[in-house]
Amino acid sequence: MSEIPEDLKYTKTHEWLRVMEDGHFEIGITEHAQDMMGDMVFVELPEVGSNVNAGEDCAVVESVKAASDVYAPVAGEVVEVNSELADAPETINQDPYHQGWMFRLRPGNQQDADKLLDAAGYEQAVAAES
Amino acid sequence: MLIFELSEPTRRNSSQAPLEDAAVADIPQEFLRNEPASLPEVSELQVVRHYTRLSQRNFSIDTHFYPLGSCTMKYNPRACNKYAMLPGFLMRHPQSAVTTGQGFMQCLYELQEILKDVTGMKGVSLTPLAGAQGEFAGVAMIRAYHDSRNDHNRSEILVPDAAHGTNPATATMCGFKVREIPTDDNGDVDVEALRAAVGPHTAGLMLTNPSTLGIFEGHISEIADIVHQAGGLLYYDGANLNAIVGKVKPGDMGFDVIHMNLHKTFSTPHGGGGPGAGPVGVNDRLLPFLPIPMVARDGGEYRWLTEHDLPQSIGRLSAGMGNAGVLLRAYIYARLLGKEGMNRVAEYATLNANYLMALLRSRGVDMAYPKRRAAHEFIVTLKALKDETGVIAMDVAKRLLDKGYHAPTVYFPLLVPECFLVEPTETESKQELDGFADALLGIIEEARRDPQLVQSAPHTTPVKRLDEVKAARELDVVWNDG
Numbered sequence: 001m002s003e004i005p006e007d008l009k010y011t012k013t014h015e016w017l018r019v020m021e022d023g024h025f026e027i028g029i030t031e032h033a034q035d036m037m038g039d040m041v042f043v044e045l046p047e048v049g050s051n052v053n054a055g056e057d058c059a060v061v062e063s064v065k066a067a068s069d070v071y072a073p074v075a076g077e078v079v080e081v082n083s084e085l086a087d088a089p090e091t092i093n094q095d096p097y098h099q100g101w102m103f104r105l106r107p108g109n110q111q112d113a114d115k116l117l118d119a120a121g122y123e124q125a126v127a128a129e130s
Numbered sequence: 131m132l133i134f135e136l137s138e139p140t141r142r143n144s145s146q147a148p149l150e151d152a153a154v155a156d157i158p159q160e161f162l163r164n165e166p167a168s169l170p171e172v173s174e175l176q177v178v179r180h181y182t183r184l185s186q187r188n189f190s191i192d193t194h195f196y197p198l199g200s201c202t203m204k205y206n207p208r209a210c211n212k213y214a215m216l217p218g219f220l221m222r223h224p225q226s227a228v229t230t231g232q233g234f235m236q237c238l239y240e241l242q243e244i245l246k247d248v249t250g251m252k253g254v255s256l257t258p259l260a261g262a263q264g265e266f267a268g269v270a271m272i273r274a275y276h277d278s279r280n281d282h283n284r285s286e287i288l289v290p291d292a293a294h295g296t297n298p299a300t301a302t303m304c305g306f307k308v309r310e311i312p313t314d315d316n317g318d319v320d321v322e323a324l325r326a327a328v329g330p331h332t333a334g335l336m337l338t339n340p341s342t343l344g345i346f347e348g349h350i351s352e353i354a355d356i357v358h359q360a361g362g363l364l365y366y367d368g369a370n371l372n373a374i375v376g377k378v379k380p381g382d383m384g385f386d387v388i389h390m391n392l393h394k395t396f397s398t399p400h401g402g403g404g405p406g407a408g409p410v411g412v413n414d415r416l417l418p419f420l421p422i423p424m425v426a427r428d429g430g431e432y433r434w435l436t437e438h439d440l441p442q443s444i445g446r447l448s449a450g451m452g453n454a455g456v457l458l459r460a461y462i463y464a465r466l467l468g469k470e471g472m473n474r475v476a477e478y479a480t481l482n483a484n485y486l487m488a489l490l491r492s493r494g495v496d497m498a499y500p501k502r503r504a505a506h507e508f509i510v511t512l513k514a515l516k517d518e519t520g521v522i523a524m525d526v527a528k529r530l531l532d533k534g535y536h537a538p539t540v541y542f543p544l545l546v547p548e549c550f551l552v553e554p555t556e557t558e559s560k561q562e563l564d565g566f567a568d569a570l571l572g573i574i575e576e577a578r579r580d581p582q583l584v585q586s587a588p589h590t591t592p593v594k595r596l597d598e599v600k601a602a603r604e605l606d607v608v609w610n611d612g
Contacts, residue, residue, distance in 0.1 A: 036547065041602035064598040065541040067295075089603070 002031040002126075005097055009073070009113050010122035016097065017073045019113055020104070024079060028101045029061060029070060029092065032126050037063040040089035045081040046103055052076060054112065059102055061092065074112035076105030133170045133180050134609055141171040187592045189536050195562050199507045199539040199551025200294070200342055202372055202394035206459070209466060210397060214458040224450040228433055234458075235432035238451070239425040241461040242409075248472065249371075249388055250381025251411030255420040257452040264389030264408025265300040265336075265367070270444045271387055271412060271419040272334045272363050273304055278418075278442065284333035284362070290319050292343050292543050294369055297336040306333055313545060317343040317499045319353055328360035338367040339383070340374070340505030342543045343498070344483070344551065354384030363387065363415075371395045372556070373480055373506035376473035380411075387412045395475075396460035405453040407460065418442040423451055478556035479506040486554050486563045493571050498546040507553035509546055510538075516548050521577035521584050523548040528595060529576070529587035533569040 004010070009017040014033035018026040034040070042062035052058045057069035058078075081103045085091055092100040107113070117125060172180070190196070196203035222234055242254045258264035269287065276284045287301035290311045298308040309327055312320045319337070335357045339347040347353070357364050366380040366388035372395040380388050392398045392407040412420060422443045424435040437443065451457075464472065487508040491497055498509035512523045527537035527550070539551040554563055577584045588594060 039599040041599060062602075064602060066544050068544075090599075 002035055003097070004030070004032075004119045004123055004126075006119045008097070009116035009118065010125075011071065011073045011116060012122075012125050013071050015070060015073050017113055017116060018101075023107075023110060025074065025076065025105045025107050025113060026101050027070075027073060027103055027105065028096055030122070031096045033068075034093050034096050034100075037061060037068060038065045039063055040092045042067075043085040043089045043092065043102070045083070045085065046078045048078050048081055050078050052078065052105070061089075070102065072105070073116055074105065074107055075109070076107040078103050079106050080104040131180075132609055133172060133177070134168075136172050136176055136180065137170040139171060141173065189531070189591075194534060194536050195554075195558060195566055196536040197538045197552045197554050197566065198536060199344070199509075199553040200369060200542070201400065201539065202391075202506075202553060202555055203400065203536070204372075204397065204555035205557040206397045206399060207463065207466060210459040210462045211399075213462045214455055219455070219458055222454075224454070232432055234454070235425050235434075237458060237461045238454075239427055239432055241457060241464065242425060244461075244464045245390060245409055245411060248375055248379065249366075249368075249390070249411045250379025251388060252381075252414050253417045253420055253424075254409055254411045255422070255424050256407070256409045256457050257421050257423060257447050258389065258408040258410060259448055259452055260406035261369070261389060261391040261393075261408040262296055262300070263447055264391075264410050265296055266303060267408075267410045267421050267444060267447060268365055268387045268389050269300050269304040269306070269334070269336075271410070271416045272365065273306075274419040274442065274444050275363065275416055276333055281361070283330060286331045287333050288324070288327055288335040288357075288362075290337065290341070292317070292341050292545060293336060293338060294342060294367060297338075297367060301336065311335075313343070316348075317341065317345045317502060318348050321349050321352060321356070324353060325356055328356055328362060330361065332357065332360045332362035334363040334365050334386075336365040336367055337385075338369050339380075340370045340507075342370075342551070343545075344504050344507040344509055344553075345499060345502045346373075346505050350383050358384065369394065370506060373476055375476050376469070377476045381413060385413075387416055392456060392460040397463040398456045398459040405456055407453050407456040409457075419444050421445060421447050475556050476506070480504065482554040482556060482558055482563060483507055483552070485560070486552065486567065489563070489567045490570065493567065495570070495574070498549060506555075507551055509543070510550040510552060511546055512548040512550070515574060515577055519577045519581045521581050523550060525584045525587060526550075526570070526573050526577070529573045529584045530569060531588040532590045533573070535566055535569055 010030065014030045016028055016030050020026055040061055040063050044060040046052060046058040052072040052075060054072060054075045056072050058072045059070035061068055061070060082101050085102065191203050191205055219234060222231060238256060242256060245254045258267050285307055286309050287306040288309050288311050289297045289301065290313060292313050301308050311327060312323050314320045337347065339350060341347055354364050363386040364384055366385040368388050368390040371390055375395055388411045389408050392409065393400050398407060418440060419442055420440060422436055422440055425432055426435050483504040483506050487497060487504045490510065496511050496514055498511045512526060516522050523540050527540045530537045541549065542551055573584060586595065
């Protein structure tokens with residue numbers, strides 16, 4: 001089983017969400033997701049300042065195997081993106097939960113994070129898939 | 131080795147070059163090069179040897195079994211090529227008069243009629259230049275249909291998550307939003323999810339049947355009803371038409387519009403990017419919107435149908451009649467088979483797929499959808515092998531090349547981990563299928579005994595394992611002698 005940190009929130013579509021100290025949400029894809037995708041070769045990130053709805057596709061990761069949409073776990077405004085991924089998409093493979101973060105949101109509603117899966121719930125979702 | 135690397139300065143045939151002061155063309159000076167083009171300086175014999183050698187390295191249907199799922203790499207009878215290359219066809223100018231092209235137009239007219247008959251549609255236009263353009267034409271007609279009824283709020287095209295990537299791409303190109311419909315555990319469209327997704331915003335649903343999972347969509351008439359009741363249209367992606375041709379008609383299943391990949395079902399060459407042909411067929415509702423030109427028969431004469439006949443047409447997709455040479459090959463193929471032979475295409479395509487699937491399963495290979503009978507292709511999953519040995523589907527695929535078999539499609543559909551999509555096609559013999567099964571089982575055995583051997587494959591091909599990551603990240607396809 002791949003690593004699923006306890007302190008993060010998750011979606012069934014394999015995004016993780018971290019509540020940051022300033023109240024913003026940091027979002028990336030899980031270790032399991034990067035493992036399924038294989039070596040990343042391209043990342044497309046949302047525009048800073050754009051608004052996203054929960055469940056909306058707002059980024060793309062492309063590996064040697066496939067291209068896949070990344071969905072916003074909650075609604076909010078994009079305040080920052082990890083532009084270093086453009087030159088080093090492999091960071092998502094190497095460190096999906098920290099340096100491989102993709103974008104940060106100012107959430108419309110701080111409580112939205114509570115609606116997502118916790119680590120145990122995500123582990124079950126992954127197990128149910130295979 | 132590139133042909134440029136054989137180049138030797140001054141190895142050129144000066145006696146045939148134009149004289150320095152000869153005016154060879156009336157191209158204005160500002161459009162001429164300042165420097166001569168950088169061409170390889172090689173002899174005729176070097177050129178012949180270079181390209182003959184390259185052709186010998188081809189892994190092709192003429193030399194190897196090629197079970198590339200969804201691509202339908204079947205044998206194209208030589209006769210199709212031979213008769214499409216008759217001088218009367220080959221030398222015909224696309225703009226030549228109708229009076230001198232009656233034979234050519236008769237072939238196209240009859241191909242339209244044959245395709246109408248096998249698909250159960252009311253009209254066919256042959257002009258799209260490839261499957262992707264056929265898809266574009268099909269969805270553009272859906273848009274034109276809704277627009278003609280002043281039904282402007284239909285902004286969404288539904289696409290199952292198992293679909294070919296071209297489906298969402300086409301819908302997006304035509305200005306629609308794409309909504310994905312999930313697949314249930316048996317590989318069928320999730321009917322309840324579909325029911326929840328349709329509404330007054332639904333322009334249509336794009337469906338491949340049999341699907342890319344290689345199985346016949348069991349709930350097709352229910353799906354058609356749900357989409358039609360919501361006011362949407364049903365689009366048939368003809369990528370897998372070869373599994374049902376002559377047996378079941380998409381028109382009878384309730385589809386409103388279809389594109390056909392002639393290189394799959396009607397045995398025209400796989401183009402490596404072209405030329406292709408992707409005719410579209412429609413039912414009554416979409417007839418006025420078909421792309422032009424088409425061929426009509428008035429009395430005993432054939433003529434082009436143009437803007438005057440079809441003022442609501444979505445228009446022209448190319449300057450002429452599409453890829454006429456490809457269309458002729460499809461016509462000849464259909465005539466060689468006849469109606470009876472056409473029925474046997476689907477029979478043998480599905481028989482071969484089911485035979486190979488049953489053979490592999492009986493020898494311990496896992497299937498992605500073990501409860502389902504295959505249509506013309508099936509999905510193997512090597513997840514258990516990966517967990518046991520660390521050898522992944524890509525490694526096994528590469529090792530198959532060493533054994534003289536082209537690898538099946540790998541990692542598609544995306545839903546299935548470590549998968550192969552295997553499509554043997556109707557043109558392979560039982561011996562060939564048995565040989566492939568032996569090779570695959572042999573590799574699985576090797577993976578258990580010596581995983582390194584499989585992980586470092588291929589060993590016998592002119593080019594060894596490529597660095598796909600580097601190729602994608604540092605794309606460099608320009609030769610530079612600097």
